[in-house]
Amino acid sequence: MVPRYWYNIVADLPEPLPPLIDPLDDEESRIALLVRILPSRLIDEEYTLSRLIPIPERIREAYARAGRPTPLLRAEGLERALGVSGRVRIYYKYEGALPTGSHKLNTALPQVYYALLDGAEEVATETGAGQWGLAVATAAAMLGVKATVFMTRSSYERKKPRRLAMQAMGATVYPSPSRVTEAGRRALEERPDHPGSLGLAITEAIEYVLGNPKRRYVAGSVMESVVTHQTVIGQEVLQQLPEEPDYMVACVGGGSNLAGFTYPAIGMRLRGEGFEKTRFVAAESAAAPRLTKGSYRYDGLDTGLVLPLARMYSLGKDYVPPPIHAAGLRYHGAAASLSLLRRLGLVEAVAYGQEEVFEAARIFARSEALLPAPESAHAIRAVIDIARRAPKGTVIAFNLSGHGLMDIDAYETLSSRIVEGRLPEPTGTRR
Amino acid sequence: MVPRYWYNIVADLPEPLPPLIDPLDDEESRIALLVRILPSRLIDEEYTLSRLIPIPERIREAYARAGRPTPLLRAEGLERALGVSGRVRIYYKYEGALPTGSHKLNTALPQVYYALLDGAEEVATETGAGQWGLAVATAAAMLGVKATVFMTRSSYERKKPRRLAMQAMGATVYPSPSRVTEAGRRALEERPDHPGSLGLAITEAIEYVLGNPKRRYVAGSVMESVVTHQTVIGQEVLQQLPEEPDYMVACVGGGSNLAGFTYPAIGMRLRGEGFEKTRFVAAESAAAPRLTKGSYRYDGLDTGLVLPLARMYSLGKDYVPPPIHAAGLRYHGAAASLSLLRRLGLVEAVAYGQEEVFEAARIFARSEALLPAPESAHAIRAVIDIARRAPKGTVIAFNLSGHGLMDIDAYETLSSRIVEGRLPEPTGTRR
Numbered sequence: 069m070v071p072r073y074w075y076n077i078v079a080d081l082p083e084p085l086p087p088l089i090d091p092l093d094d095e096e097s098r099i100a101l102l103v104r105i106l107p108s109r110l111i112d113e114e115y116t117l118s119r120l121i122p123i124p125e126r127i128r129e130a131y132a133r134a135g136r137p138t139p140l141l142r143a144e145g146l147e148r149a150l151g152v153s154g155r156v157r158i159y160y161k162y163e164g165a166l167p168t169g170s171h172k173l174n175t176a177l178p179q180v181y182y183a184l185l186d187g188a189e190e191v192a193t194e195t196g197a198g199q200w201g202l203a204v205a206t207a208a209a210m211l212g213v214k215a216t217v218f219m220t221r222s223s224y225e226r227k228k229p230r231r232l233a234m235q236a237m238g239a240t241v242y243p244s245p246s247r248v249t250e251a252g253r254r255a256l257e258e259r260p261d262h263p264g265s266l267g268l269a270i271t272e273a274i275e276y277v278l279g280n281p282k283r284r285y286v287a288g289s290v291m292e293s294v295v296t297h298q299t300v301i302g303q304e305v306l307q308q309l310p311e312e313p314d315y316m317v318a319c320v321g322g323g324s325n326l327a328g329f330t331y332p333a334i335g336m337r338l339r340g341e342g343f344e345k346t347r348f349v350a351a352e353s354a355a356a357p358r359l360t361k362g363s364y365r366y367d368g369l370d371t372g373l374v375l376p377l378a379r380m381y382s383l384g385k386d387y388v389p390p391p392i393h394a395a396g397l398r399y400h401g402a403a404a405s406l407s408l409l410r411r412l413g414l415v416e417a418v419a420y421g422q423e424e425v426f427e428a429a430r431i432f433a434r435s436e437a438l439l440p441a442p443e444s445a446h447a448i449r450a451v452i453d454i455a456r457r458a459p460k461g462t463v464i465a466f467n468l469s470g471h472g473l474m475d476i477d478a479y480e481t482l483s484s485r486i487v488e489g490r491l492p493e494p495t496g497t498r499r
Numbered sequence: 500m501v502p503r504y505w506y507n508i509v510a511d512l513p514e515p516l517p518p519l520i521d522p523l524d525d526e527e528s529r530i531a532l533l534v535r536i537l538p539s540r541l542i543d544e545e546y547t548l549s550r551l552i553p554i555p556e557r558i559r560e561a562y563a564r565a566g567r568p569t570p571l572l573r574a575e576g577l578e579r580a581l582g583v584s585g586r587v588r589i590y591y592k593y594e595g596a597l598p599t600g601s602h603k604l605n606t607a608l609p610q611v612y613y614a615l616l617d618g619a620e621e622v623a624t625e626t627g628a629g630q631w632g633l634a635v636a637t638a639a640a641m642l643g644v645k646a647t648v649f650m651t652r653s654s655y656e657r658k659k660p661r662r663l664a665m666q667a668m669g670a671t672v673y674p675s676p677s678r679v680t681e682a683g684r685r686a687l688e689e690r691p692d693h694p695g696s697l698g699l700a701i702t703e704a705i706e707y708v709l710g711n712p713k714r715r716y717v718a719g720s721v722m723e724s725v726v727t728h729q730t731v732i733g734q735e736v737l738q739q740l741p742e743e744p745d746y747m748v749a750c751v752g753g754g755s756n757l758a759g760f761t762y763p764a765i766g767m768r769l770r771g772e773g774f775e776k777t778r779f780v781a782a783e784s785a786a787a788p789r790l791t792k793g794s795y796r797y798d799g800l801d802t803g804l805v806l807p808l809a810r811m812y813s814l815g816k817d818y819v820p821p822p823i824h825a826a827g828l829r830y831h832g833a834a835a836s837l838s839l840l841r842r843l844g845l846v847e848a849v850a851y852g853q854e855e856v857f858e859a860a861r862i863f864a865r866s867e868a869l870l871p872a873p874e875s876a877h878a879i880r881a882v883i884d885i886a887r888r889a890p891k892g893t894v895i896a897f898n899l900s901g902h903g904l905m906d907i908d909a910y911e912t913l914s915s916r917i918v919e920g921r922l923p924e925p926t927g928t929r930r
Binding site: 133169236433434472474 | 570663
């Protein structure tokens with residue numbers, strides 16, 4: 069059964085959630101901008117204090133059609149491969165079962181639907197590796213809305229499968245910087261071979277949306293409303309888990325898959341209804357270690373300061389992570405609620421390098437016969453480390469946020485590494 | 500609920516199924532060879548006359564884990580796009596929901612399991628585009644058996660995602676011709692840049708299996724036992740269909756997805772239990788039009804005559820189809836039972852060119868938000884043609900045998916064609 073409600077953790081947080089604020093400059097209010105570009109119902113959900121938010125019937129149907137509830141599987145193959153059978157029990161929620169191969173569709177669907185409720189005829193967004201863009205293109209095709217996606221130019225060529233899939237579903241995909249916006253044209257004038265950046269793509273998508281009142285911007289992560297949509301994962305998990313786990317683990321980019329997977333359980337903990345002994349673990353990339361090495365402060369959500377500031381763990385909005393295969397984990401910050409939970413000690417964090425993550429992906433692929441997304445493999449790395457030193461009877465649950473069948477380039481590197489041996493870890497630069 | 504039985508149509512055929520026979524040459528018996536290389540339980544199933552074959556509990560569990568039953572979806576988006584809403588109802592079974600993205604896993608699982616029952620430690624097979632190879636690699640990883648795949652050299656490079664996925668799951672993948680077998684070495688001596696062929700890859704896989712009694716060969720299509728495993732699809736469809744369709748449509752390569760989808764219904768028709776007015780339609784590629792233009796006769800299952808002869812519709816075992824994107828439909832023949840049903844008029848056939856098939860894929864992707872495999876798009880083409888001229892109240896069901904997210908190259912051509920206009924249809928050569 070598809071859950072009837074999303075869960076909004078803001079209602080149960082021990083401290084008030086620090087709100088989004090405008091930077092102290094003379095520019096136009098970014099909060100006001102958000103209100104202009106986002107679907108109005110999304111804005112309502114961004115600020116609501118209600119604990120349970122009813123999932124619209126149209127979206128519950130779309131969830132069911134897309135394959136929700138997704139399965140919660142026991143990882144007996146992995147347990148055997150790790151030599152912990154009979155000592156540790158491992159479960160995982162498999163979001164790769166959704167037709168776009170990742171959890172992103174969970175929020176793309178309601179956001180596109182909310183745009184429709186506003187009378188919009190088109191949604192626009194940015195994408196890097198394309199997981200989010202593909203989810204938006206799919207949701208738009210399901211609900212009959214036009215989609216336009218600004219895709220960083222480097223990914224436009226490198227992540228061809230997802231780009232072509234978006235286009236086949238009818239979405240317009242522009243390599244960013246594009247000639248469609250002022251911001252894009254300016255970037256191309258300065259540097260004709262500009263590889264693009266997520267920040268620039270955001271700026272382009274927003275400029276594009278502002279050009280026509282029939283357009284709405286849709287957001288892939290970080291915002292509280294987005295995080296709330298993803299709790300459909302954790303609401304299902306509460307129904308599916310045969311026992312309360314000692315650990316719940318997920319990877320962290322903006323934070324939405326971790327939040328979606330754990331918040332309903334963390335909520336029960338906060339309300340004294342269960343999960344008292346469960347440890348909640350965020351696995352991030354050592355290339356963008358905001359939860360382990362960042363500082364907790366107000367910072368820009370995007371490089372260009374087009375969006376408001378959020379109080380969060382951040383490496384600084386100008387942090388440039390090295391190119392890694394888990395492109396979805398390269399974000400400099402994390403959702404405000406997740407950052408607060410980390411600050412309060414309710415969520416722990418651990419960071420991993422590419423090499424050890426790919427080794428975990430390889431172990432998992434062989435033992436569970438599912439190729440994990442490079443992002444999700446960070447959670448698997450954490451699970452493997454926990455399982456190997458865990459006492460008898462330990463129960464671990466994690467979120468497999470997507471499959472890696474469309475991440476050829478990552479796994480090509482993986483197999484060449486297996487042949488050629490270890491490569492040095494890339495490191496990021498703070499500017 | 501995963502069905503408890505596969506359905507074996509041989510029990511209900513109005514005429515005896517013409518058996519596999521040996522060619523009239525002096526070589527060793529190919530039937531005897533089959534018995535040596537195939538899992539013994541598969542041989543039993545190949546020759547059984549039982550109507551219902553119990554699905555082993557281990558396989559029912561594996562089916563459930565892999566996401567069976569797969570959904571039967573109503574194609575309301577497609578109905579709208581075709582302008583037939585309220586006049587025609589279209590349903591489709593979605594086999595792309597399986598983790599490897601196609602129906603092939605349905606038979607890979609039992610075959611690998613049967614090899615295990617024989618005490619084998621390794622399975623080997625051939626693959627072209629890689630759908631079958633990926634299914635075997637996945638089944639082998641699920642059941643803990645080693646897999647070796649001979650992949651035609653041209654696909655080895657062109658279909659990298661599937662090859663890398665197989666490798667990540669622990670399978671050994673050799674480009675065929677390889678240096679691992681006599682047959683491969685001979686081909687490479689004659690022509691060092693040999694692009695490979697499915698026939699040669701079959702020969703290599705069989706030679707490889709014969710080299711060690713702990714190896715078994717597993718077969719992707721055409722054989723009756725394989726076709727029977729695929730009836731898990733149609734057994735589910737019988738439970739899921741809300742009404743008896745006027746048409747049941749599927750694409751045809753070797754015939755296993757069409758057979759799997761339709762045979763349980765055709766069986767009811769043959770037994771006088773229902774589906775009296777249903778028309779069963781096979782959609783094939785104009786590049787390999789065996790059911791529409793081939794002749795019904797005994798012919799080799801493979802180019803090299805390593806396997807026995809079957810009585811089937813064939814274009815001749817030496818027919819070389821032009822390179823098309825739906826590589827899974829390039830086979831020269833079709834399963835013996837399907838050929839007999841076609842001969843008896845119970846199954847109709849229609850052939851389509853690439854251009855009109857890609858147009859159908861495009862319409863479907865935009866209206867249903869699922870990218871079809873190029874093979875499955877042949878069925879969609881037939882459905883669109885039927886729906887457009889169908890009288891009010893017509894019900895159509897078809898099998899969407901796989902998704903196209905890993906068939907980048909096909910859809911790249913598709914989008915460039917949309918831009919550049921129509922290309923001439925390729926044509927095959929009979930030798």
